[in-house]
Amino acid sequence: MARDVQLLNRGFSPGKALGLFAKAHPDSGGIASFVGKVRPDGDVKVLELISYERLTLPGMETLAKEVDSRWQLDGLLIHHRTGHMRPGAPIVLVAAAARHRRDAFEAVDFAMDHLKSRSWFWKREKRSDGWHWIEPREEDHADAKRWDV
Amino acid sequence: MAVTVVFIGKLADLAGEGEREVTAPLSWGGLEDALGADLAEAASQDRTKIAVNGAVLADKTTLQAKDGDEVALLPPVSGG
Numbered sequence: 280m281a282r283d284v285q286l287l288n289r290g291f292s293p294g295k296a297l298g299l300f301a302k303a304h305p306d307s308g309g310i311a312s313f314v315g316k317v318r319p320d321g322d323v324k325v326l327e328l329i330s331y332e333r334l335t336l337p338g339m340e341t342l343a344k345e346v347d348s349r350w351q352l353d354g355l356l357i358h359h360r361t362g363h364m365r366p367g368a369p370i371v372l373v374a375a376a377a378r379h380r381r382d383a384f385e386a387v388d389f390a391m392d393h394l395k396s397r398s399w400f401w402k403r404e405k406r407s408d409g410w411h412w413i414e415p416r417e418e419d420h421a422d423a424k425r426w427d428v
Numbered sequence: 429m430a431v432t433v434v435f436i437g438k439l440a441d442l443a444g445e446g447e448r449e450v451t452a453p454l455s456w457g458g459l460e461d462a463l464g465a466d467l468a469e470a471a472s473q474d475r476t477k478i479a480v481n482g483a484v485l486a487d488k489t490t491l492q493a494k495d496g497d498e499v500a501l502l503p504p505v506s507g508g
Contacts, residue, residue, distance in 0.1 A: 328508070329436065329437055331434070331479075331500060331502070333482030333498065333500065334482055334500075334502075359508055371508055394507070394508040395507040395508055396505075396507050397505070397507075398505065398507065398508045399502075399505055400505055400507060400508045401436060401438075401503065401505060402506040402507070403437075403438075412441075412503075413506040414504070415504050415505060416506075416507065419507050
């Protein structure tokens with residue numbers, strides 16, 4: 280299966296990446312995708328995502344391999360930002376191309392749950408009173424545990 | 429003869445720098461001594477993990493880093 284896993288340090292266009300991905304998989308019956316964005320709520324002016332070179336991308340590649348082993352896919356794309364982002368900016372694009380829709384939907388759902396809770400990213404957000412580190416969220420861990428069978 | 433200790437996220441804030449050179453070889457006890465009280469306390473918390481050259485240690489007290497190694501102190505991930 281074709282895997283396209285990237286860690287991006289500048290803004291990207293999910294629409295463009297998805298278009299290219301669709302073009303690369305003309306024989307797939309369906310493509311499911313998810314775009315995660317910086318939530319424009321309250322007082323947050325900037326979100327910073329920090330990665331660690333020796334773990335973050337290797338961890339994303341390991342995740343892609345696991346997705347590959349669990350579902351029948353023609354292609355999988357995971358693009359994830361690091362660095363500074365404004366509210367509304369895209370953080371992550373996950374897309375899966377498959378013969379059948381169920382594989383594509385589930386692969387994207389699984390990849391997102393694992394990116395949200397078990398990937399090597401650290402976050403802080405800038406509010407009017409300065410920078411705040413973001414702690415892990417219980418909900419994200421519970422979401423990922425759904426798949427532990 | 430040095431080990432590079434890398435601080436990630438809020439541990440970099442606490443350290444006041446992103447990385448620090450420490451004399452090799454480096455054990456867990458040696459790391460605690462090199463870090464100073466506040467950082468050593470943060471490093472010893474269960475949720476703080478340690479990686480040597482990108483491999484996360486199952487038990488950080490088994491740390492044995494040699495010249496040229498990179499030791500990273502990793503606070504709990506906040507997710508992507």
